[in-house]
Amino acid sequence: MHLKPHQVLTPDGVHTGRAAPDIDAVRARYGALVEARLYDHKASALQRQGRLATYAPYEGQEATQVGAVAPLAARDWLVASYRDAAAMHFHGYPWKNLLLTRMGDERGGHPPEGVNALPPSITVGGHMIHAVGIAWAERLQGTDAVALTMFGDGATSEGDFHEAMNFAGVYRTPTVFLCQNNGWAISMPRSHQTASETIAQKAVAYGFPGVVVDGNDVLAVEEVVAEAVTRARGGDGPTLVEALTYRIHGHTTADDHRRYRVDEEVATWLAKDPLERVRLWLHGQGAWDEAWQSELEARASRRIEAAVAEAESLVSFTAGEIFDATYQELTAPLRIQRSLAERDSQ
Numbered sequence: 638m639h640l641k642p643h644q645v646l647t648p649d650g651v652h653t654g655r656a657a658p659d660i661d662a663v664r665a666r667y668g669a670l671v672e673a674r675l676y677d678h679k680a681s682a683l684q685r686q687g688r689l690a691t692y693a694p695y696e697g698q699e700a701t702q703v704g705a706v707a708p709l710a711a712r713d714w715l716v717a718s719y720r721d722a723a724a725m726h727f728h729g730y731p732w733k734n735l736l737l738t739r740m741g742d743e744r745g746g747h748p749p750e751g752v753n754a755l756p757p758s759i760t761v762g763g764h765m766i767h768a769v770g771i772a773w774a775e776r777l778q779g780t781d782a783v784a785l786t787m788f789g790d791g792a793t794s795e796g797d798f799h800e801a802m803n804f805a806g807v808y809r810t811p812t813v814f815l816c817q818n819n820g821w822a823i824s825m826p827r828s829h830q831t832a833s834e835t836i837a838q839k840a841v842a843y844g845f846p847g848v849v850v851d852g853n854d855v856l857a858v859e860e861v862v863a864e865a866v867t868r869a870r871g872g873d874g875p876t877l878v879e880a881l882t883y884r885i886h887g888h889t890t891a892d893d894h895r896r897y898r899v900d901e902e903v904a905t906w907l908a909k910d911p912l913e914r915v916r917l918w919l920h921g922q923g924a925w926d927e928a929w930q931s932e933l934e935a936r937a938s939r940r941i942e943a944a945v946a947e948a949e950s951l952v953s954f955t956a957g958e959i960f961d962a963t964y965q966e967l968t969a970p971l972r973i974q975r976s977l978a979e980r981d982s983q
């Protein structure tokens with residue numbers, strides 16, 4: 638069990654890993670990180686313009702999300718939560734569908750055929766059980782597919798976490814549990830979540846390995862998850878990975894994080910930015926320049942803008958129709974609320 642976080646790239650962009658990384662692979666990861674950040678900023682801006690409902694920003698957590706799905710094959714499953722848009726996108730879930738889920742359109746929850754991912758779970762922790770069930774079903778059918786589930790530090794206090802981990806341990810299901818420990822569950826700090834020194838060590842009690850990784854280091858996350866995927870595929874059972882990371886913004890666009898945490902804490906994590914360390918390393922290899930950066934941003938922005946246009950062209954319900962889709966019959970107070978919603982959205 639590694640209780641010291643595994644790290645390959647320091648925040649200054651120094652590579653401390655064993656083997657020299659493949660430059661093209663790192664450039665590809667960097668491109669994904671850039672696109673992930675652009676989407677996050679775009680989605681927050683759309684929410685501010687009233688074009689998206691509440692959004693859960695993940696800036697600061699891009700390395701965990703990109704690194705976690707990099708080792709997955711298309712036949713593997715991703716079962717993630719509301720903050721994991723980047724991970725889901727890079728496992729094939731289109732930006733358009735992710736936007737639709739935030740626009741209140743249920744079509745967002747139906748990824749294209751062949752994309753092995755469940756819709757983002759809003760229920761904290763419930764989806765870990767689904768991931769274990771999927772992994773077990775794959776094993777019973779004799780495939781070598783694995784299921785990766787992503788959840789937060791807060792989710793580890795749910796009974797569902799225990800049920801999922803216990804079942805996975807007993808039946809040695811091919812499940813990779815990835816806890817994005819971002820230090821906070823809304824306003825609840827990690828120190829109030831559990832008395833365990835680490836979340837990873839909880840795996841020991843369930844009979845499988847737990848690993849701690851620097852969640853702002855995309856190469857380290859990829860390495861650790863790749864090892865866990867190999868174990869699961871080979872029939873050696875689950876692994877719990879704890880990625881230490883941080884969400885730079887509020888819990889959602891409806892939260893003011895300045896009410897429960899200090900600016901200095903955010904500043905400490907800004908200095909460990911997951912994109913910057915990769916950029917610095919590439920720059921040191923002569924594999925990064927401004928022109929390439931602009932090209933990456935332009936390409937990602939074109940893809941994201943196209944997804945926004947497509948999602949917006951599909952969504953055409955009025956605020957009042959949300960009531961019709963939710964209730965079979967409207968009571969008198971609901972009829973009043975419906976007409977107020979219609980009036981306010983004019």
Ligand SMILES: Cc1ncc(C[n+]2csc(CCOP(=O)(O)OP(=O)(O)O)c2C)c(N)n1
Nearest residue numbers: 720759760761789790791792819821822823
């Ligand atoms: C079962 C359940 N309980 C409570 C909530 C309300 N809720 C939404 S997010 C959240 C905090 C989750 O924190 P964490 O697991 O650390 O994930 P993070 O938001 O930090 O990514 C809570 C309590 C919920 N959605 N589902």
Ligand SMILES: [Mg+2]
Nearest residue numbers: 789790821822
């Ligand atoms: Mg959290």
